[in-house]
Amino acid sequence: MTDGFGRSHMLSRRNALKGLGAAAAAAGGLTLSAPAIAQGASRVSFTTSWIPEGPNLFAYVARDKGFWKNAGLDVSVARGSGSGAAAQAVSAGTFDFGMAATPTVIIQAAKKLPITCIGQINYDALMGVGVLAASPIRAPKDLEGKKLGASVTSGEYPFLPLYAEKAGFDLAKVQIVQVDGKVRERTLVEKQVDAVSAFATSTVPSLAPLGTDVRFMLFSSVGIEFYGQSLTTQPARIEKDRALCEAFVQGAMEAIRFTLTNFDEAIDIFLKANSEVAISATGKDYSRIGLGLTNLTNLVPEVKDKGLGFADPQKVATMADLVLKYAAGEGATRPDLGALFTNAFAGKIKLTAAELATAERTAAAYRKYVG
Structure with a gap:
């Protein structure tokens, strides 16, 4: 059996032996336990792709709630x-x-870097145009004749021509103002520009x-669908220690389920782990909006059905x-x-109807920011 990317789920004899403890635990309806990996906890290093924010909030929950x-x-x-930098x-x-924006991982792999996506963290990069x-800009066509602040180094920038084509407006009629990504939002607030090209997960919580x-x-x-963040590792690590990879992904997905179904407690865990966010006057709202938007992107057919x-191979x-x-x-x-994507470790945790209803209810308040 394959995972949708032509990769077999069959284990080598060596890795199968490593995973016997995990299989026994699963058969008994138990959570994967430490002896399935090794005697004592296996030390593992993980890097987020950015400062503490909504898309990486799950990592602090996975660590501090004990899922890993x-x-x-x-x-x-x-x-x-x-x-x-994270992918490299x-x-x-x-x-x-590690974790990194899925389009960025594809770029790095296209440059021959050895990396594999082993699980999706969220399902929409939330690239777009913010106003x-x-x-008065209510539709993409309204951008014509307006100033659009954009940074050439930002991940969504290369796709602006495609967005214009798909959305039905003439990009040549939009005055693109090149701005530093560090001050992009300020140019919008101060009305130096009418709109900005950016990621909603960064701009809205700020x-x-x-x-x-x-x-x-x-x-x-x-119709320009880009997944958000992916969990990543080296292909050699999958080959060398499949059970370790499975344990890591399982802990991460348990944490993501927790953020979807225990929103307030997840925020509390995150703030406790990141004191500089907690002491900020806007830190709690920043965290809630960031997680709310992230959770919104996870209410998709891939999660509900699989x-x-x-990761959907066709997408x-x-x-x-x-x-x-x-x-x-x-x-x-x-x-x-x-080689770049595998579903071998994903799809093991599915939300119940009640959990989905809870996730939908808590995420609903954040739809106003993204249409």
Whole structure:
């Protein structure tokens, strides 16, 4: 049996022996236990792709609520400085596992870096065009004749021409104002520009707690679907220690389920783990909006039908084609998607109808920001 990417679920004899404890636990309806990995907790290093925020909140829950510990792992969580750097660090073996924006991982793989996505963290990158809530810009066509603040180094920037094509407006009629990503939101607040090209998961939590409501016209609303963040590791690690990878993904997915079904407690855990966020006047709202938007992206068919972490092979293939065409640059070659993505460890945790209802209810308040 394969995982949808042409990768067999069959284990080598060596890895099968490593996983016997896990199989026995599963047969008894138990959580994966430490002896399935090794005597005592296995120390594992993990890097996020950015500062503490909604998309990586699950990692602090997995660590501090004990989901990774219950899986036999002692996981250290390091803060990242961007998806590109995180993907490169994981592929180099600096960290055992990491997370990075899925399009960025595809770009790195197209440059021949050894990296594999082993589970989806969220399912919409929330790329789009943001405007102030009271803006007269109500549809993409309204951008014509307006100023759009954009940063060439931002991940969504290469896809603006495709967005214009799909959304039915003339990008040549939009005045693109190049701005530094560090001040992009400020240019919108100060009305130096009429709109910004950005990621809603970064812009909305930064501005809304300050009383500046914004709304996004998402690329995904016109059929440009990019997954958000992926869990990653090196292909060699999967081959060497499949049971370790399974334990890591299981702990992460348990934590993501917890953030979906225990929203307030997840926020409390995150704030306790990140005191600099907690002491900020806007820290709690920043955290709630970030997690709310992240959770919203997980209420998708992949999660409902296949389980947390599952990546749709057809969507992945489409993403790869778009990344290669618009963002990968010269010399990049289409990566082997069977080596780049695997569902072997994903889809093991499915939300019940009651859990889905809870997740839908708590996420509903954040839909206003993304259409």
